[in-house]
Amino acid sequence: MKNILIIDAVCVESSGVQRKKISFNSITGLIEEVGLNKCEVDYFFDDDCLLFSGMGDVHIHAREDVSQQNIYKEDFISASAAAINGGLIHACDMPNNPIPPIDNSSYLEKLKLTAKSKFPFMLYAGVGPHTKPLSIHVPYKVYMGPSIGELFFTNFSELRETLSHYRGEWVSFHCEDPEILNLNIDQPTHLLRRPIEAEIMATKQALDLIREYDLKGKLCHYSAKVGLQLIKNQKSKGLNVQCEVTPQHLYFADEFLPDKDRTQMQMNPPIRSESDRQALLLAFKHGEIDFLATDHAPHTHDEKVFGTSGLAGLDTYAAFVTWLIVTEGVDPTIIAKSCSENPGEFFNNFLPNLAQFNEIYQSLGKGFGFLKSGYSASFTILNMTIPTEIKSDFLKTKCGNSPFVGVTFPGSLEALFLQGKIVSGKSKYLSV
Numbered sequence: 001m002k003n004i005l006i007i008d009a010v011c012v013e014s015s016g017v018q019r020k021k022i023s024f025n026s027i028t029g030l031i032e033e034v035g036l037n038k039c040e041v042d043y044f045f046d047d048d049c050l051l052f053s054g055m056g057d058v059h060i061h062a063r064e065d066v067s068q069q070n071i072y073k074e075d076f077i078s079a080s081a082a083a084i085n086g087g088l089i090h091a092c093d094m095p096n097n098p099i100p101p102i103d104n105s106s107y108l109e110k111l112k113l114t115a116k117s118k119f120p121f122m123l124y125a126g127v128g129p130h131t132k133p134l135s136i137h138v139p140y141k142v143y144m145g146p147s148i149g150e151l152f153f154t155n156f157s158e159l160r161e162t163l164s165h166y167r168g169e170w171v172s173f174h175c176e177d178p179e180i181l182n183l184n185i186d187q188p189t190h191l192l193r194r195p196i197e198a199e200i201m202a203t204k205q206a207l208d209l210i211r212e213y214d215l216k217g218k219l220c221h222y223s224a225k226v227g228l229q230l231i232k233n234q235k236s237k238g239l240n241v242q243c244e245v246t247p248q249h250l251y252f253a254d255e256f257l258p259d260k261d262r263t264q265m266q267m268n269p270p271i272r273s274e275s276d277r278q279a280l281l282l283a284f285k286h287g288e289i290d291f292l293a294t295d296h297a298p299h300t301h302d303e304k305v306f307g308t309s310g311l312a313g314l315d316t317y318a319a320f321v322t323w324l325i326v327t328e329g330v331d332p333t334i335i336a337k338s339c340s341e342n343p344g345e346f347f348n349n350f351l352p353n354l355a356q357f358n359e360i361y362q363s364l365g366k367g368f369g370f371l372k373s374g375y376s377a378s379f380t381i382l383n384m385t386i387p388t389e390i391k392s393d394f395l396k397t398k399c400g401n402s403p404f405v406g407v408t409f410p411g412s413l414e415a416l417f418l419q420g421k422i423v424s425g426k427s428k429y430l431s432v
Contacts, residue, residue: 003027005420008041009051009381011371014337017050024377029419030365031377048385049414052336053371054089054378055321056343059172059220059244059293060314062121065097066109074298078398079314080119082296084424085396087318087413089378090119090347090368091296095126095141100151102126104134111357119418120360120368122347124172126151129158132165137353139170139346141220144202145178154178156205163209170349171210172218175202175227176269190262190307191254191270196224199269203227207234210241218346219243221295223269225279232288242290242342245280247320248311248403253277263307265403267297284338285330291346292321292338298399315395316404318380319388322411326384340380344369363419376419383414 003026011020011034021036045051062079063070074082076093083091093114101107107125114121124141125134128151133140143152144159153159155178163171180198187193203219207230210217219231222243231243248267253274257265265271283289294317297310321339324330348367355361366374389408392400415425 004032005042006036006039007043007045007051007379009043009045009049010047011051012332012336013053013371014333014341017332020371022371024420026420028365029363029377029421031371031373031375033373034371043415045381045414048383050332050382050384052380052382053340053344053369054376054416054418055087055317055339055380056090056347056368057083057088057294057296057314057317058092058291058343058346060091060093060296061096061298061310062091062093063097063298064113065099065101066106066113067098069098072398073300074398076114076117076119076121078396079296080117080121081396082312082314083119084416084418086314086316087321087380087382087416087424088314089376089380089416089418090122090343091314092122092124092139092347095124096143096151100126100128102128102131104136107134107136107138108357111354115358115360118360120347120364122350127162127166127171129153129162131162133169137350139172139350140166141172141174143174144206145174145176145181145198152178160209163213163215166215167213168215170216170218172220173202173206174220174268175199175206175222177201177205190266190309191272194268194270196226196272196276199224200227200230203230207231207239207241211239215240217241218290221246221249221269221293222289223249223272223276223280225276228279228283228288244291244293245284245289246293246295247313247316248295249277250281250284250324251320252403264304265311266304266307266309267295267311268309281328284324285328285334287334287337290338290342296397298397300399301401304401311403312395312397312399312401315397316390316402318382318413319390319409319411320404322382322384322388323409326410341369377417378419379415379417381414381416382411384411386412388412
């Protein structure tokens with residue numbers, strides 16, 4: 001088999017959409033050249049397909065840590081299978097584990113566990129009461145209030161004091177104010193127990209902390225219409241803040257959830273109103289939300305019946321993106337930015353420092369997210385005309401459930417290349 005292969009496809013970047021040829025080295029896994037005119041083609045994708053630089057998810061819960069307590073829900077191998085099934089070529093795992101990665105030793109011990117998957121995972125380190133930054137350059141996660149796990153703060157003053165030690169770091173926030181949550185703990189529904197006021201208050205606090213400590217901030221799984229304007233205003237003033245939205249918050253609304261499905265659809269923050277959903281979707285269409293991130297949080301069927309918060313999302317990422325483009329009219333260039341380029345930039349920022357600890361990072365060249373020479377030859381190719389019906393047997397996640405079971409999306413994953421190798425796709429590509 002020859003080393004240099006060439007793809008001919010309609011390529012989508014934030015700068016535009018154009019049919020191009022991409023040559024890449026199947027041994028190094030890196031892109032050689034983009035935009036070739038006359039050459040023999042190894043993979044040809046017709047106009048029904050769109051090629052993106054490999055998509056990435058900056059917010060997942062793979063559940064595995066050194067305790068191994070939660071691997072019955074997911075582990076790094078099953079999470080990588082679900083990610084590939086969903087058209088993703090990298091993912092960033094959250095730290096709310098039974099043994100959270102909060103210092104050099106616990107972080108590197110968890111990082112060792114990712115190697116067996118042969119899939120590029122980036123790990124967040126946890127920020128909790130009295131923690132300090134690691135000596136290695138990593139992203140951090142703050143749980144401003146109680147969620148799944150024990151890594152959270154109970155009041156703002158404790159959070160503020162802790163973050164004073166993290167000046168200049170990359171910090172992502174789960175924005176729910178613990179005091180407001182505590183005041184509503186006895187409300188009859190999950191939506192009322194985690195009211196929108198908790199997210200708005202925490203948003204204001206997070207924005208203040210990002211400004212005060214010069215953080216590179218990211219607000220996770222954002223769900224509140226009112227808060228979007230706060231974020232937009234601060235961005236316009238130069239604050240270094242980004243935000244995520246989940247497929248769940250873009251697709252579902254509380255008013256339309258059948259009562260029998262409410263515990264199955266429970267997550268933090270909760271599925272909100274149709275008004276909030278429409279505001280999120282509009283902001284996404286306008287390029288005002290930086291990441292489409294699943295908050296993939298797998299639990300067993302029995303845990304979901306009990307009301308455990310968290311929804312699985314890796315398997316359905318690519319199919320959901322086709323819904324955004326075909327059904328909702330999102331410009332594919334917006335998808336390129338929020339699903340490929342921004343996640344790639346986030347991941348790439350930590351590559352040089354972590355390469356010494358995980359050999360998979362050493363082979364990524366300039367990293368992910370861009371159709372340019374020297375970047376990873378990782379591509380997500382979507383077919384915009386062949387639908388995907390989400391059934392339980394479609395899923396690769398170990399938990400075996402998804403909020404989208406029963407939904408038919410308008411398009412599908414046509415092929416996925418990871419570091420120069422085709423790892424998912426129709427059989428006609430596999431023999432090339």
